[in-house]
Amino acid sequence: ARIGLAVFVAWAISPVLGGQTHVSPVWFVGPIVWTAFQHRALVALLVALVSGVLAGPLTPADVASGAAQPLTLWVSRAVFFMLLAAAVSHQARRLRTAALHDPLTGLVNRAGLAPSVQGAIARSERRGETVGLVYIDLDDFKVVNDSLGHAFGDELLQRVAERLHDVARSGDVLARHGGDEFIVLLEGLGDDRDQATVERNAASAVERIAGAFESPFVVCGREIRVACSAGLSLLPGDAQDADTLHRHADAAMYAAKTERLAWTRYVPSARDPLVRLARAGRLRDAIEGGDLELHFQPIFRVGGSIVGVEALARWRDGDAGYVPPSDFIPLAESMGLIDALGDWVVGALFRQAREWGDEGLRPHYGFNVAPRQLRQPEFAASVIAALGAHRLDATEFVIELTESAWTIEEGQSLHTLTVLRAAGFSLAIDDFGNGYSSLSRIRDLPAEVIKIDRSLLQGVPENAESVAIMMAVFGLAAAFGSDVVAEGVETEEQYAFLEQQGCRLAQGYALGRPAPAAEIAELLRANLAEDRRETPSPVMSAA
Structure with missing residues (x-):
């Protein structure tokens, strides 16, 4: 034995x-x-x-x-x-x-991540280096779960974890925070004294993460496109301890989600007077120095190609990365910079339109105007003068006003809109359905374009009430003779619904994200021949 x-x-x-x-x-x-x-x-x-x-x-x-x-x-x-x-x-x-560890993805959970964060902070303090934390949230994951089932959602989370692992740098720590949130710990971003290198390395790492969502995921044998919103926080730049590093990365992620950005870096509270003054000074310098960026999000004819683009101002603050528009536009308004910002947007847009026009690229252009700008007596004249200086046609441009701004009563604002419309500009109600509208005002000053807020499209086509609301808006737009742009198209099912209902125009991350002019130009060139073959829409159409 x-x-x-x-x-x-x-x-x-x-x-x-x-x-x-x-x-x-x-x-x-x-x-x-x-x-x-x-x-x-x-x-x-x-x-x-x-x-x-x-x-x-x-x-x-x-x-x-x-x-x-x-x-x-x-x-x-x-x-x-x-x-x-x-x-x-x-x-x-x-x-x-x-x-x-998370049993679904195999990644560490937040409790498992904590020792890694503490260890990274301790090492960074000894070496004088910067540590970064990235919070990632999947956009509209609830819609996926509700419409395609939890088993589909679980497999999607597994595919996302695999994709993040593929793009992560060697030494990065990946974690699942819970639900549809993930965390990436970035170590070795560079010497604290060389902020330019730190910011460049951090931006490169986060852009690789955001880029992982550009191609579709194959889940349960079908392709699905999912976008993400990511927030970055750096230590010691944005935080001094692990808890603050987590909170600031989380805040940055929600800022990115609010502004529909792929990612942004943490920005200190705008309520701090000293922070506001310092940031306002940097914003003024960026406007005067031409250091802002103009990105464009394509607008597609449903079932066809690009017919227009929306111009969007972007500010990359040297100290904080990309600052969400919801932060810097109210700052510009409160600090008396909105007129200068508006002038910069108009100038940059007209220059880009002239450059593209010389190349034979002539999409329609949408740009946002703040209510305060409409109250400026010289605003309409300055826009028309800039248009003439660049030898452009006003009929190629659509002025977008928020739904609440459409209820303006001031005589000067109404006069400004009347002058701009007489010059050939079209008017659009932006984010329709997100606030409130006066139907009598739309009757008296009808909009050529109604842009349906993305919140109304959520739940379509699965939710019967959402479908009914969308159908009602389509009917309202038809009654006023307005074109409809469905904003926030995120899924193939939503796009198919719009096509079935005869909606002419659509915009959203599933179709195209906001991007610099060079990237949009490539899309316009690729679509030029097709644009010319298609029947144009009354307003938002290619020439």
Whole structure:
């Protein structure tokens, strides 16, 4: 019995010394089995591979015959308890691993991430380096779950985790925060004293993460496009401890989601007067120095190609990365910079339109105008003068006003809109359905374009109430003779619904994200021939 499987018996309440106790061996593959020895005790049985190292290993036959010697029993007990300790240690490690990892994706959870963050901070302090934390949230994941099922959503999360692993740098730590949120810990971003390098490395890492969502995911045998919103926080630049680093990355992520940006860096609270003054100074310098950027989001004819673009101002603050428009536009308004910002947008847009026009690219252009700009007596004249200076046609441009701004009552604002419309500009109600509208005002000053807010499209086509609301808006637009642009198209199902209902125009991340002029120009060139073949829409159409 020296070779093979033997059952080692540890004592129970009474010592096992002879034939008084009858042993029924239990053969299994596993670490520990507890079995009852009649009514007297619970005896631990362990199956282990024995190679004859022990002198006379204890077997069930030994116990039954009374041949077991005290020394053999003592050694057997010792071996049993050593193996028991090893098994308990293994089980503890397994439970600890399970507690620190997400069972769905295999990534560490937030509890498992905490030691890595603390360790990275400690190393960064010793080396004088910067640590970054990126919070990632999937856009409209609830819609996916509700419409395609939780099993589909779970597999999508697994595919996202795999994609993030593929684009992560060596040494990055990936975690699932819960739900549809992920976290990436970035270490080794550069010397704290070289902020330009730190920001460049951090931006590169986050852009790789955002870029992972540009191609569709294959889930349950079908392709689906999912966008993300990411927020970046740096230590020591944006935070001084782990808790603040997490909170600021989370805040930046929500700022990116609000502004429909792929990512942004944490921006300190705009309520701080000193922060507001400092940022306003940098914004003024950016406007005067021409350091703002103009991005464009394409507008597509449903079932066709690009017919227009919406111009969007972007500000990349040297200290904070991209600042969400919801932060810097109200700042510009409150600090008296909105007129200068508006002039910059108009100038940059007209220059770009002239450049594209010389190349034969002539999409329609939408640009936003703030209510305060309409109250400026010289606004209309300055826009018309800039248009003439660039030899452009006003009929190619659509002035977008928010739904609440459409209810303006001031005489100067109405006069400004009347002058601009007389010059050939079209008017659009932006984010329709997000606020409130006066139908009598739309009757008296009808809009050529109604841009339906993305919130109305959520739930389409699965939710009957959402479908009914969309149909009502289509009917309202038809009654006023307005074109409709459906904003926030995020899924193939939404796009198919718009096509079935005869909606002419659509805009959204599923079709095209806001991008710099060079990228949009490539799309326009590729669509030029097709644009010319299609029947134009009354307003938003290619020339």
